[in-house]
Structures are given as structure tokens and as C-alpha cells.
Amino acid sequence: MEDNKKMLGKLGFLVTLIPRLILRFLKQFWSCKRYPPGPFRLPLIGGVWRFGVKLTEDTFKKMAKQYGDVYMIWVGNYPAVVLSGYEAVKEGMIDHLEDFAERPVSPFLQSVVKKRGIVFSNGHTWKQQRRFGVVTMRKLGLGKKGMEQQVEDEARRLIECFAKTKGQPFSPLLPVTNCVCNMICSVAFGSQFSVEDKDFLELIEAIRISLEFGGSFFHGLCEIFPGVMKYLPGPHKKAISSMNVILSYARKEVERHKVQQNQHEPQDIIDYYLLQMDKSKDDPTSTYNEDNLVQCIFDLFIAGTDTTATSLQWSLLLMVTYPDIQEKIQKEIDTVLNPTQSISYQERKKMPFTHAVIHEILRTKFVLLFGIPRQCAKDVKMRGFFIPKGAFIAPDLRSVLFDPNHWETPNKFNPYHFLDQEGNFVTRDAFLPFGAGARSCVGEQMARIELFIFLTNLLRAFTFHLPEGVKKLNQEPIVALTMHPRPYKICAVPRFSTT
Template sequence: MWIRAILVVVLVCLLILHIWKLLSVSKKYPPGPSILESAAQIMRYGFRVHPDLLAKLAKTHGKIFTLWGGTQRLVILSGFEAIKEGLIKNSEIFSRRPVTPFFKVVAKEKGIVFSNGHTWKQQRKFGIVTMRRLGLGKKGVQNQIEDEALQLVEIFARTKGQPIDPSLPIVNSTTHVACALVFGDRYSSDDEKFCKLTEAIQYNAEFGGTLFHLMYEIFPWLMKQIPWPYKKSFAYVDVLLSHAKKEIEKHRVEPPMEEPQDFIDYYLFQIEKTKNDPTSTYDNENLVQCISDFLSAGTDTTAKTLQWALLLITTHPDIQEKVHKELDDAFGSSQIIGYQDRKKIPYTFALLHEVMRYKCIVLSGNPRMSLQDITILGTFIPKGSIIVPDIHSVLSDPKIWETPEKFNPSHFLDKDGKFVDREELLLFGAGARLCIGKDLAKMELITFFSNLLRAFTFKLPEGVKEVSTEPVLGFTLTPQPYKLCAIPRNSET
């Protein structure tokens, strides 16, 4: 018993010493709540960084403030001016990604999303160039998205106007596109490997930001001793990585006939091309992680945005009517609508951007780290600070948006009804870490959404007066489960 008592005393002393050290250097950081106040506030919001919490703290401490996340100090950039000054005007200084204990195990600082320095620059540049290459030609990405849109329309048509939960077919569609891009294959939705992939992607998207995830980030040494849900998350990561490795070997055995057809083809060619270059980071480990990055980042966010879009037009029949009129005026009943047609349907394109603003699926951008001391808007930020941009503060700012609390597609239209791309829509990030899948996501959204709306009128099931539009808080903001009815607009659907 006395040994346990001594151990407890030692641990308490070490914890007090650690907190004292943290507090001794906190004076260098921007103002903010104390470590105890931060913990109390986060507990009040269910261990989540809630938008109301950040708005309250920004009002008290200013547009740049420090929030304690466990034993980590997070420097929050609130408002467009602060975020633009930090992530765009000083992009290179904030280009580093802090690697937390959880993501260090998951990604091992490989690939694009969680790598840094020379590795990140090479992998990111290659990813951007390859995405452009895959968008060209007869079998480009756009053609695959259009084919997938027709499949999605067919799935909705089979319901014959009966209630359907749209989440699964939408997730399957976005995952099909990602698989075609990376592997060159379109799996059947019933394929066991495909089902495991979608299950893995969805679980990890929902696990991120939970209490168990945060506990691992704060106490990794303790969590490794406890069989909590993070182990299931690691198992699903292994599902993604294992599938990627099998596909890579398959591509090595069956090289492309004439020219590369997918991301793996291009990457294997790059490995061979640079095998004698001592500065090259093109290798099997980075390829595996790049595939995982594409599958994880390129499916969940797009799928959830489309789920929000269908929910919002169902609950706003007047807006849905305007979309129907625009689509009818611009296209025939059988023509497939693609990304290249977006200029013909400015209201529909604006509506999708408004969905991204109004139901921002990420409250804060992925964290960055300052590579040097810097002063922004008169506030000093020391080297090594973890920077978190408060995206929601920009997308809900009444100084920027005419009616920030309302769903209003006119936010992205000029006085002549033409689409206006707003730099304040920071959903895809900004600066050096701008999401390389931004254009792909927009291609999918406009193609899927416009073809569904041309074919159907979406209504709530009979007897359902209203549905909740409050999100389920997590790493991304998900609509609460809902069903709708896809009523065919003509006999050809």
C-alpha cells in the first residue's frame, strides 16, 4: 500500500510541476482563459470546441487568443482579417502541420495531409499535378463523376417516391469516384472490399473529435494501456492501408497499357523516374499514405455537403422551385449536366456554395504551426505555436454576409444574377495548405446535385411536418438522420 501511495504522490508532483512549467511560459502567448477555465468551458460543451465557445472567447479576449486544449496551447485566429493575415499573407510561416500523438501513429508523417518540410512539398506538388492530369482526356475524372451521377439518379428512381435515407447512396457515390481516381476501378456497392472501405472511412470520420480521440491526444501513454475505441479506429486505418498496398502490388504486376490511368499508375512511374535521386521522397510508404489521404479527405466531406444540400432544398421548397426553373430553362430532359455547365446555372452553383457556408461542415480549419516568432494584428505569436483558424467566425460574420443566419444563395450572386466566388468561403483552407481536392469536390457537388434536381422534386415523407437542421457535432458536422421522397418530375426519369 505504501508503494502505491508514494507513486500517487510522485505522479501528483510531476503533474503540478508540468502545469507550473506550462504556466511559466504562457505569458508569451496571446491572452485567453486560464487552463482551468478552458477545461471548464470545453467540458460544458461536451468536450468539443463549440462555435458558441469560440465566439464568446473572441468577444472577451480579442480576435487572436489562446485556448488550452488539454496541456496544449492553441492560438485561435477568429474573423476573416486575422485568418487572412495569418494563413494567406504569412502562408509560409504557418505552413507546418503539428503532428499530434494520434495522427503520428495513423499517418507517420507521410503522404500529403500530415507530412511536413521537403516530403510535404514534393508529395503535395505531385498530387496537384496528377489531379490535373487525371481530369483530362476521354476517361477523365469528370466523365467518371457524370457516370456516377447517373447511377445515383437511378438509385433514387428505384424508390418510386417512397421515403429514403440518402446518406448511404451518397457516401457510396463519392467513394466510387475516389476509388476510380486512385485505383482505376469502380467497385460494386455490394462488393465486400468496397463496403469495408466505406465503413472504415465513415467510422474514422465520426471518431475524430470525440472524447476518446481527445483523450488519446492528451494522454497517449495512458490510452495505450486501455482497450478503448481508439483501437477500433486504428484497426480501420489498417483496413485502408492494407487495401492500398494490395492495389499497389496489383498495379505493379499489371502495368498500364499505354499511359497512366489512375493515381497509382502515375506515382509508380514517378518512383521509377526518381529512383536515383537522393532527394526524392517518392516511395511505397508515401504512396500508401497519399491513397489513404485521398480516400479519407475526398469522400466524407463531399458526401456530407451533398446530404446537407438535399435536406436544405427539401425544407426550402421556394428555393427548390427556383433551381428547377433554372435547370429546365438551361437543359433538355435527357442531357447529362456536368461541371462545364456551371456557368449556365449560376443560381444552382451559388446555392451549393451557400450550403457550404450555411452548414459549414468544419468549424475550424486543420491546425498549423508557426515556424518563427511573428506579430499579427498587433498580437505576438511565438515560434512553435499551434494555430487553429476559426472558420465558423468568418462564415457567420454579419459584416461579411447580408443574412448570415439564413440560408440565402444570393450571398454568392451579384446584382445581375451571376455567380460570385467569395474568398471568405474558407471551407477548403487557405494559403500553402489549401486543399488540393477543392476542384474535385466542386465537380462532384454540381454534377450530382444538378442531375438529381433535374430529375426529382424532393419532399418530406407524408405526415412529417419538419426535420431538424441542427448538426451532429464531431470532426465534421453531420446532418441528423433524415428521410426524404424523390418524386420523379417526368416520365423519362
């Protein structure tokens, strides 16, 4: 009798539980009908199961083919809307400029950046910090001799470093990264460092660890289970420690600049920011303070070092893969410039083929898996779909750069995408490696100058070859938040005996 009662109790529980689960499922299914299509949402993990064991270059391309140009992936309890292809990205980033202008404030990002700086701040703070960044970059001489001179100095150091290899196989990874990071130091701190400097090497290592963590499996766990991960050991602890190293380095430089503040005219970002803080000290709405300054410097290192260094690594890999293109660039350099003439950014107007090749490198070897996510500021209706306030908006910039509706040979490295029939350089609407709209990259012009001056100086000094016995280099990237080339070695053979 007692067993029968227990059995009836269990059956009664199931009879009440099953309808509730079915009702909950139907309610979730019905509410999701208004949303863009996407992978089925499972408890806890949402729709990330659709990614499979690991992300690939084609993961989002396959999803767009299945679900359309606007689709939704639930990341745990967070809805993320992916915009795929030029038309969808343009509609989201330009037509919904204000609606999608915010950055997501996820648990891990909130604990690290605390809504400061330029990249992950919002509202009044973001508007002031971004305005300062844009104005100050102009003051520091973007497109003028001041900034270009610093890039040229670093290019000379890079040439000297490559020359020491005496034509033997070497990896360009470390020297290229050092030079790009030193450029950020020059812009932020007004000084450059020896590549053997202990603090400089520690800074580069901290940047590397921080970037490798972004978008990793453990990063995902920190966003989905922040309360649990806070108490568990793992790579996230090392990443947080590395981020604090960068912030501490920046604070130390701020203190050094405060001591020397009145000794010279503003020469770098910290100088200009301290001056702005002084001008705004009586403004109660001002967000100009040391915490935001330090975070802005952090943003500059994270956003500017790895992206530009990776683009340069891809550039050299492609030069040895396509020696005919390398030779054509060198002929253009030799025609336009004399061997002792410094190369200014303005020379790109006389070098359409070189300019086109750099654009095609940025297109075919886009360094990010997708654009930095944004967040929906209010409920939005787009293409008949309901996008709720707070949803993440992920512009798939890679899909724009490979959109078959806008590129004649999207999957082929083809500099003629940017040349007309007469060989003149032409711009393309779907060329958006730096993003679009209000959140486009603040450092875009600096990156363009670096890529042009570094690459042309290197190709004027050297011809790059594959090592003996190596037939080709692997162009498949290491898929992470930043798409690095796989480790490789090349030979830098001097073109002139005076190199």
C-alpha cells in the same frame, strides 16, 4: 514531544511548498501575458475545460466574443492559437504563409500517419507529395471530360438508386456515401466497385469509424496521455484498426497496379505515382515511395469521402426545407439544358442561381467544426501577441463563413450572397470552405465538380419532398470533427415518367 516535531515538520513543508506554488503560478501567469488571451491553463488539461461538457456550433464563436479574434487554448501542454473571423484567418494563412505552413505532429497522429502523405507531412516530403497531388489531379482531367464523365456515371447510378424508392420515404445517407466513395476509388484505383462488394463495404465502414474517432473525447485522451492510452482498451484501438484497414486496402491496390504497370498508359493516381517513383529512383532526395503513396491514398479517402457526401446530404435537406429554391433551380436547369443532355461542369456559367445555391450550401452548412490545424514553424509576433514555435494554429473557417462584417445575412440561408442585382454570379473573398494559402484543399476542384454534377442531375430527375406528416427537418448538426445532419428521410418523386 514527538507529535510536536511532526507538526512542525508538516508546517515547515507547507511553508516552503506554498511560496513555490505561488512563484510557479506567478511565473506561468507572467509568461502567458505575452501570449494571446484565452481560458486559464489548469494542470494536465490546460484550457479545454472552457469547452464545457460538449462542443456546439457556437463554442468557438462565444470564445472569440470573450477573448478576441486571436486567442489561445492550452490543450494539455500544447498551446493552440485560434484565428477567428476573415481578417485574422487571412492574416494567418496568407500574410504568415510560411510561418504557419506546417502541420502539427501530435502523438496520436505521429503513431498513425508517421509524417507521410500530403495532409500531415511537413518540409520536403510535404512539398513533393503536394506538388504530385496538384499536378496529377490536373492530368486526370479536372475540369475536362475525363473526370466529369466518371462523375456523370456515378450520378446516373445514384439516380437509379433513388428511383427504386418509388417516391417513398428513404434515407439518402448510404447511397450518397457509396457514390462519393466510388468516385475516390475511380480516381485512386482506376476502377469502381459494386455497392454490394464486401471489400468496398468494409472500406466505407473503416472510413466512417476513423472519422468518428477524430476529435472525440478518446482522441483527446490519446493526444494528452499517449503513453497511458497505448496500453488501455477503448475506441482508439478500433479506430487504429480501421485506419489500418484503409492502408491495407491501398497497399493491395498498389501491388495490383505494379503487376499491370506496363500494360497501359497511366489512368489513375497509383499509375502516375509508380511512374514518378521510377523517374525519381536515382534522386537521393526523392520522397516518392510506396509508404508515401499508400498514405496519400489514405488522405484522399479520409478528406474526400465524408466531406463531399455530407455536403450532398445537407444539399438534399435544404432542398426540401426551401422548396421555392428547389423549384427555381429546376426551372434554370430546364431552361439551359434539354432533358437528354449530359450536364458538364462548364454549364455552371449558364446557371448562376444554381451555382450560387451550391456556394451558399457550402457556406451555411460548412462540414468541418473548424479548419485542419497547422503548426507554427518559428516564433511569430502577430497583432502584438507572441506565438511560440510549435504552437498549433487553428483557423476557424466557420467564423469566416459566418463573419457578419462580410455577409449581409450570415446566419440565414441566402443564395443571393453570391448574386449581383442583375442575377450574375459573384465570388466573395470570405468564401473559404476549402481553406487558403499553401495548405488549401488539393481536392477542391474535384469536390466542386462532384457537388455541381450530382445535385443538378438529381434535381433534373426528381423533386424532393418531406414525407407525409413531417412538417420540417432538424437543421441542427451533430457536432463532431465533421458536422453531419441528423438522420432524416425524404421522398424523391420523379419529374418525368421516363426517369
